[in-house]
Amino acid sequence: MPTQTLDREVVIIGSGPAGLTAAIYSARANLKPLLIDAPVDAEKQTTPGGQLMITTDVENYPGFSEGIQGPDLMVEFRKQAERFGTEFLEEWITEADLSERPFRLQTENYVVNAGTLIVATGASAKWLGIPGEAKVPDGFGGNGVSACATCDGPLPAFRNRPLVVVGGGDTAMEEATFLTRYASHVYLVHRRDKLRASRIMQDKAFCNEKIEFIWNTAVEEMLGEPEAGVTGVRLRNLQNNEERVLPCAGVFIAIGHKPNTDLFKGQLDMDEVGYIKTSHRSTATNVAGVFACGDVQDATYRQAVTAAGTGCMAALDAERYLDHLPVAMPSGDEVTIEGEHVTPDHSAIIEPDGTIIPNQPENLVAQED
Numbered sequence: 001m002p003t004q005t006l007d008r009e010v011v012i013i014g015s016g017p018a019g020l021t022a023a024i025y026s027a028r029a030n031l032k033p034l035l036i037d038a039p040v041d042a043e044k045q046t047t048p049g050g051q052l053m054i055t056t057d058v059e060n061y062p063g064f065s066e067g068i069q070g071p072d073l074m075v076e077f078r079k080q081a082e083r084f085g086t087e088f089l090e091e092w093i094t095e096a097d098l099s100e101r102p103f104r105l106q107t108e109n110y111v112v113n114a115g116t117l118i119v120a121t122g123a124s125a126k127w128l129g130i131p132g133e134a135k136v137p138d139g140f141g142g143n144g145v146s147a148c149a150t151c152d153g154p155l156p157a158f159r160n161r162p163l164v165v166v167g168g169g170d171t172a173m174e175e176a177t178f179l180t181r182y183a184s185h186v187y188l189v190h191r192r193d194k195l196r197a198s199r200i201m202q203d204k205a206f207c208n209e210k211i212e213f214i215w216n217t218a219v220e221e222m223l224g225e226p227e228a229g230v231t232g233v234r235l236r237n238l239q240n241n242e243e244r245v246l247p248c249a250g251v252f253i254a255i256g257h258k259p260n261t262d263l264f265k266g267q268l269d270m271d272e273v274g275y276i277k278t279s280h281r282s283t284a285t286n287v288a289g290v291f292a293c294g295d296v297q298d299a300t301y302r303q304a305v306t307a308a309g310t311g312c313m314a315a316l317d318a319e320r321y322l323d324h325l326p327v328a329m330p331s332g333d334e335v336t337i338e339g340e341h342v343t344p345d346h347s348a349i350i351e352p353d354g355t356i357i358p359n360q361p362e363n364l365v366a367q368e369d
């Protein structure tokens with residue numbers, strides 16, 4: 001049960017490039033943001049710093065002509081956010097109530113009331129959902145099955161052994177190329193006969209003589225023994241349905257990501273995959289005062305620089321939102337930035353020219369029309 005309550009004007013969830021950029025901007029605007037991020041958890045796939053913590057070279061983030069390691073880049077993001085006074089809280093958020101302001105977030109130890117909320121919860125790896133894939137003891141997850149080559153590739157169990165990577169996008173190419181540092185051979189198993197990966201990533205993989213492509217094929221089952229871990233995979237050729245066992249010491253699933261939006265289901269508008277919908281040219285969601293940035297709302301670009309860019313937008317959008325909220329006067333009136341007065345009992349709005357509008361839903365609808 002939560003034992004402590006925090007009330008903060010700007011709350012950001014997630015410390016990837018989007019959340020930390022939003023923190024830098026809102027801290028510099030003196031909004032004293034609280035950034036909440038989950039601790040390291042292999043099962044939930046959370047790491048403070050986000051997805052770039054599990055990669056090596058980042059060669060496309062502007063400003064680093066020689067490239068930079070993903071974790072080093074995120075340390076710099078965090079230091080910059082800290083420098084301007086961002087407050088950090090390392091907790092996994094279990095519940096979010098966006099039905100009224102302040103929005104209410106719950107963690108194991110805290111209830112956090114947020115005047116405005118920036119959602120930057122990113123995305124997590126997808127799984128195949130096949131036999132043998134579940135976590136130990138139900139399957140071989142963590143004992144030969146992984147979704148992160150950078151994290152698990154260097155393990156002794158995989159050294160000089162054949163490994164399998166599943167997928168056809170950038171992540172699969174990167175994982176396969178990275179694993180060739182350790183493996184004797186890497187099989188890249190893909191359901192189709194062509195890749196979705198960018199040209200440069202494909203070329204890198206095709207040029208690597210340790211990588212062998214197995215096309216039009218699905219992994220049907222992870223095979224192994226409790227002590228030995230994974231010993232192979234059962235493959236099915238999708239063109240002729242032939243099955244075979246491919247011996248290997250590990251399987252790396254690299255078939256894409258799922259936005260981390262379960263917390264907000266039924267509250268924030270999302271597309272069919274679960275990406276949060278934001279309004280055109282802004283980070284505003286369907287709930288006033290809630291903004292979304294980074295991979296959690298971006299099914300198209302999913303890059304660190306675009307995540308950082310939308311993090312900046314979310315901070316500016318949140319700042320404008322707060323600036324436009326009515327200010328309470330000693331008289332009990334509230335004054336909006338447009339110069340409207342709201343009576344203390346909220347029964348009427350007095351416009352700058354003296355026009356009085358009864359604060360009834362039907363009048364407001366009539367006004368909008």
Ligand SMILES: Cc1cc2nc3c(=O)[nH]c(=O)nc-3n(C[C@H](O)[C@H](O)[C@H](O)COP(=O)(O)OP(=O)(O)OC[C@H]3O[C@@H](n4cnc5c(N)ncnc54)[C@H](O)[C@@H]3O)c2cc1C
Binds near residue numbers: 013019048054094171
């Ligand atoms: C292997 C790999 C290599 C990549 N390489 C590059 C590259 O070279 N260049 C590039 O531009 N991009 C790269 N990317 C993509 C880039 O990492 C993402 O686009 C970027 O990290 C998205 O940032 P984000 O801030 O939106 O979310 P994320 O980085 O996903 O961060 C989200 C954060 O939210 C937290 N969170 C989620 N749910 C909760 C909750 N309920 N409570 C508390 N905290 C929560 C998570 O712990 C996480 O820290 C790579 C991605 C991967 C996986």
